[in-house]
């Protein structure tokens with residue numbers, strides 16, 4: 001019987017059938033970060049449990065570290081204890097740790113593909129919902145809570161219920177100015193923020209195949225915003241070229257042997273999915289959110305929706321309170337809305353290709369008066385590469401701040417916040433109430449769109465620049 | 466883990482869709498707060514006014530719902546971040562059960578790790594339940610054994626839950642303990658996997 005890629009990876013990791021569709025799954029990789037990782041390791045110690053396979057775990061501090069130029073662990077006080085805890089517990093248990101300023105340091109979901117910690121066909125978890133990002137290289141990667149993280153550290157397994165499968169096919173080709181971020185925001189806007197609940201999502205179709213690996217990571221990053229714990233893309237030559245030679249990839253002949261295995265991963269022709277969704281890539285415009293859920297996404301040429309036209313009473317209420325929080329009037333074009341802050345970074349859009357896309361818009365322009373604009377590279381390596389290309393100078397000369405790698409203003413766990421009532425265009429993945437700081441008003445968009453907002457001072461169709 | 470059998474009391478209606486885990490517990494509360502003291506920060510953006518005083522309009526601040534063990538919520542409750550602190554905060558605020566049409570996957574899982582029962586009911590039932598509870602003097606029971614929610618006027622509405630999860634919750638089972646019973650199978654899997662997929666076991670070799 002033809003099998004989906006999901007079936008192949010799931011079945012090959014199933015150690016025991018627990019009944020009712022539950023399996024005891026082998027976990028091939030854990031990522032640990034300062035918030036969830038330190039806590040999990042502490043719990044392991046409190047419960048006097050061993051870390052079963054420390055060689056499969058990798059740790060780095062990203063959430064609660066300052067991104068201020070020249071920062072140290074102490075720059076953000078409340079995060080220092082977490083960082084020190086993660087560092088010392090990692091050392092104690094023999095877990096690889098990537099410290100501030102070291103090659104390999106960065107947002108976990110940026111450094112993992114960058115170092116090839118994640119590989120096709122692997123199961124990978126982290127106490128972080130955007131672990132799904134790693135599906136971009138063809139892994140089953142998903143976020144777990146701290147109890148499951150402890151379970152996995154102690155047993156190298158998880159008890160999981162088999163999800164249903166969904167294939168989202170992006171047919172055709174995208175138009176100018178349309179990036180993976182726009183593709184996925186468009187998808188969530190169409191289907192809703194809960195459409196993926198209970199599903200493992202495979203992205204397919206020519207417009208996905210055409211994406212470089214970094215773009216695939218962006219696409220998979222927002223799977224959780226569709227409600228899906230995991231989203232992934234079948235590995236292909238682009239994946240193998242991306243991984244080849246990276247630090248934790250198999251080397252030499254071992255890499256070729258691995259490729260032979262990985263080529264068997266893609267879904268078989270005729271494999272059946274529980275749900276199939278087809279999106280015409282040509283329908284996608286540069287997309288931006290107007291409200292407080294990622295499903296509040298519209299094309300840049302559209303108007304802020306009117307709650308009176310909402311499809312049901314629940315959404316009518318939700319749209320009203322979203323508009324109220326966002327300080328927007330229904331029926332007005334979203335383009336032209338005045339902006340106070342711009343954030344380029346995060347595990348969604350903090351990679352080299354993202355910085356290059358933003359830089360391409362910024363080149364020859366300057367941040368508009370009254371706008372505060374930040375670029376926060378996703379990892380130490382991204383920062384170094386960008387500096388080698390002179391992107392730091394380009395951004396600085398244009399009036400952006402150029403900062404140290406970490407999550408920063410994506411989640412404001414390190415005290416770096418958009419001030420209350422301020423309007424931000426952000427390349428991150430969540431526009432929830434208070435996500436970028438209490439009262440902050442977040443519009444999600446691509447790096448190019450964020451850059452366009454920074455240099456014009458208003459939400460702008462990047463195609464018009 | 467704390468066992469769950471039956472919970473009875475007030476059920477607080479919080480009828481909004483997409484209540485995310487950022488809203489349930491702000492991430493900053495996770496750097497400075499212990500697990501046991503997170504209850505005070507549950508749903509803080511809704512619960513407190515900007516000056517820190519209680520927002521009297523918020524349902525859990527109303528006298529009838531202050532001790533409510535049950536929350537009735539809109540669709541996709543607990544979507545977003547994987548932070549298990551969302552469950553700790555709700556439990557710290559006295560809640561043991563959330564009834565909603567649907568839940569975020571990771572939050573749903575996290576509930577079961579902590580003895581919190583997430584109950585899925587159809588939207589129509591939820592709307593009726595929320596209406597019946599709105600006045601504040603109604604009592605609701607959730608009986609996990611019988612898999613029913615007993616509405617204020619006595620009507621019983623059955624809910625579905627996977628047997629594996631129900632049994633674990635009823636008995637307060639420790640999952641790690643259960644899994645360690647498979648220790649031999651895990652060892653055998655790993656031994657075979659070291660040969661089949663050496664690249665998993667020797668990163669970078």
Ligand code: SF4
Nearest residue numbers: 130346347407410411
């Ligand atoms: S960048 Fe944002 S979404 Fe990504 S891991 Fe950090 S906080 Fe989470």
